[in-house]
Amino acid sequence: MAQQEAGGHEAYYVPSESKLPVWLAFGLGVMLYGLGAWMNSAQTGGHGKELLFVVGFVVVAIALYRWFAAVIEENHRGMNSAQVKRSYVWGMGWFIFSEVMFFAAFFGALFYIRFLALPWLGGEGEKGITGQYLWPDFTVDWNAGTNPHPQWATPDATLAAPPLTQWLAYLPFYNTVVLLTSSVTIHVAHTALKEGNRSKLNLWLGITVALGILFLILQMAEYVHAYRDLGLTLNTGIYGSTFFLLTGFHGFHVTLGTFMLIVMLARCLKGHFTKEDHFGFEATAWYWHFVDVVWLGLFLFVYVF
Amino acid sequence: MSAVIDAHHDDHHHGPAKGITRWLYTTNHKDIGSMYLWFSFIMFLAGGVMALVIRAELFQPGQSFVEPHFFNQMTTMHGLVMVFGAIMPAFVGLANWMLPMMVGAPDMALPRMNNLSFWILPFASLMLISTLFMEGGGPDFGWTMYAPLSTTYAPDSVTFMIFAIHLLGASSIMGAINIIATILNMRAPGMTLMKMPMFVWTWLITAYLLIAVMPVLAGAVTMMLFDIHFGTSCFDAAGGGDPVLFQHIFWFFGHPEVYIMILPAFGIVSHVIPAFSRKRLFGYDSMVYATSSIAFLSFIVWAHHMFTVGMPLAGQLFFMYATMLIAVPTGVKVFNWISTMWQGSMTFETPMLFALAFVFLFTVGGFSGVMLAIAPADYQYHDTYFVVAHFHYVLVSGALFSIFCAVYYWLPKWTGFMYSEALGKLHFWLSFIGVNLAFFPMHFSGLAGMPRRIPDYALQFANFNAWSTVGAFVFGLSQLLFLYLVIKCIRGGQKATAGVWDGAEGLEWTVPSPAPYHTFSTPPVVK
Structure with a gap:
C-alpha cells in the first residue's frame, strides 16, 4: 500500500492555523449547555431558557458553513x-x-x-x-x-x-x-x-x-x-x-x-x-x-x- | 478564509505563531499534543483531589470529613474525570505527538479536525465539573451511571452530565478517525503495516475500538435522557423496559473502553523495554496478533461486569470462559516483554523503571482480573474493594504508569533537554510505593467484604483503610514533583541529542531534539 502511495507524497499539505475549530467547539458547548438548561427548566414548567441553545446553534451553523466553504475553496484551487x-x-x-x-x-x-x-x-x-x-x-x-x-x-x-x-x-x-x-x-x-x-x-x-x-x-x-x-x-x-x-x-x-x-x-x-x-x-x-x-x-x- | 488558503505553504518553513492564538487556532500536531497532555494533567490533578477527598473520608470509620451525599458525588466524578478527562486525553496527546513522527508524516491527516477534537474537551469538562455546583449537587450514582439511580432518582444536573458525555464522545470519535486516517494514509514509503512501530499498531486498534463503542455509550446516555425528560421507559420495568438493559449497553461500551485505556500502554512499553534492554522487541508479529485478539475478545465479554444481576446460567458460563480467554493473548504480551529483557544489556533509567513496574503491577491487576472472571467467585467479590483494587492496579499502575513512562521516554525529544534523572527516580519510587500502599490493602479489605462506594465501614477494616489513605496521599503529592520536573525540563537543562537513548529505534529518533515544528516535509524512506 505504502509503495503505491509514493506518487502522492510530493507536496505534503498542512492547512495553516484556523479560527474555525475553537469556535465550533465553543458553539457546541454553548448549544448543549443551553439545551440542558432548556430541558431542565421545561420539566419544572419554566420558560425562557431557549436563548442560549439558539445562540450556540447559530455559532455552530456559521462555523460549519465557513468550514465546508473553506474546504471546497481549497479543493477548487487545486490545493488538495x-x-x-x-x-x-x-x-x-x-x-x-x-x-x-x-x-x-x-x-x-x-x-x-x-x-x-x-x-x-x-x-x-x-x-x-x-x-x-x-x-x-x-x-x-x-x-x-x-x-x-x-x-x-x-x-x-x-x-x-x-x-x-x-x-x-x-x-x-x-x-x-x-x-x-x-x-x-x-x-x-x-x-x-x-x-x-x-x-x-x-x-x-x-x-x-x-x-x-x-x-x-x-x-x-x-x-x-x-x-x-x-x-x-x-x-x-x-x-x-x-x-x-x-x-x-x-x-x-x-x-x-x-x-x-x-x-x-x-x-x-x-x-x-x-x-x-x-x-x-x-x-x-x-x-x-x-x-x-x-x-x-x-x-x-x-x-x- | 483567504488567509488560510494563501499561506498554506509558508508554515512549512516558519516556526509557530506568537501569542495565545497559536494555541487557539493551531493545526500543528505537536501543539495539539501538548495541549492534550497539559489538559489531561490538569484533569488528573482535579480527579486526584476528588480521590483524596474520598480517601480522607475513609481514613477512619464513621463520618469524619464530608457528607455522604458529597462522598457519592466524589466517587462518581473521580471516575468520570479520570477516565474521560485524564487517561484518554493523555493517550490521544501522546498519539498526536508521536504518530506523525513515527510513521514519517508531516502532521495528522485532518489537522483542523484535530484541533476541534481537543477544544471540545475543555468546554465539555467545564460542563461536567460545573454539575458539582448546581442545585441538588452533581451526579451521585457512580461513573457507571446505573439506572434507575441515574434516571428516576438522579439530581437535575444529570442532564448536563449526559451532554458532557456526548461532547467527550464526539471528541474521541473525531480523534480516533483522525488517527486511523493518519496511520492508514500517511505512512512513509516502505513502511508496510507489519513494519509499523508497536505504538502505532496499538493505537490503530484502539482507534477502531473507540469508533465502535463511543457511539454505543452515546446511545445509552441518550436513552437515559429520554427516560428522564420525555417519559420513555427504556430502563423502567413497570413500563416494560429493564434497568439491566442499561448495564448491558453500558458495559458493551465499558469493556472495550478499558482496552482503549490499556492498548496504547502496551504499545509504549513495547518501545521502552527494547530500548533499555538494547535488544529488538521479542515476537513483534505475535504482539500484533495478540493486540488484535484482545480487541476482538473485548466485544464479547461485557457481561462479566454484571454476573450478579441474575442472567441465565448459559450467559454466565459464556462470559466467564470468554473473559478467561483474554488471559492468553495478554500472557503472550507479558512473555514477549520478559523475553525481550532476557540477556539484554539492561539499564534502569526512569522510563525503564516505569515500564518494569508496569509489567509487574499490570500483571498483578491481570491476575485479580482472572479471579473476578470466575462467575461463582465473583458473587463474593462483586462490588467490594477487591474490584477497586483490581481496576486501580490496571489503570493506575498500568495505564497511568505507562503514560509517565512515555513522558519520560519522549520528553527529551519534545523539549530538547534531558530531565533530571534523580528527580525522575524519586518520582518513580514515591509513586511506586504510594500506589502499592494505597491499593494493595484493598485486596484484603475487599476479600473480607468491605463494599465499595460507601462512605463508612465496619471497624475491622480500619487498619487497611488507614494505610490506603496514607498511600493515596503519598502518591497524590508526589505528582507535584512530576509537575516540577516537567516544567524544569521545558525551561532548560542538559542538551539532548537526536538519539537521546542509545538503544532507542524508530523514525522519531532520526530528527533533532527538540523535534522541528514540522517534522517531515518530505517523506523519509523506510527500508
Missing part, C-alpha cells in the same frame, strides 16, 4: 493532493461506521427487550420468576403494546405490520418504497455525474431530494396518526419508547441527509464537481445509502416482525 483526498474518504467512511454503531445500541436494546427482558417480565423463560413475583397478571403482547404496570397507558393500537395483502393501505410500506427508490435515483445521478451528463445529474438529484422530503412528510403523517388516532406516544411504555427512539433518530438522520442532498443540488446547479473529483457528492450518496439501510432494518424489526 491525492493523499489529502484519501484522508477525507477515510474520514467519511469511519464516521458512517460510528453512526452504524449508534443505531446498533438502539437495535440491541430492542432485541434485548423483545426476546429476553419482556418475556421474563411476562413470566416465561429462565428468569420468568421476575415477572411471576412482580406482575403475575401481565402477559406479553408486543404488537398490542401492553405494559406490566397500569401507570403506563397501553396504546389503542401499534403500527405493527398487517398481513401482506393489506400492505397497500399501510403507510410504512410506502415509506420503504420511497426511500429505496431514492437510493436508486441517487445512484442514477451519480452515474450521470461520472458520465459528465449535467442535466441528467441535476434532474435525478432533484428527484432524490423530492423523495427525501416526501419520506419526511409521510413520517410526520405517521407520527400524527400515532399520537392522535392510536394513542401511541413516547409515554406508552416500551413499544412506544423503542418505536419513537428508533424511527425518530432515523428520521433525524434522514433530515440531515436531505439537507446534505439539497446542498449538493445547489452545488451541482452552481457547476461544482467534475467527472473525476466529486467526493462531497459521493460522501452524501454514501450517507444516503446508509440511512436507507438503517430504514430496511427498522422496517423489518420494528414494523414487520
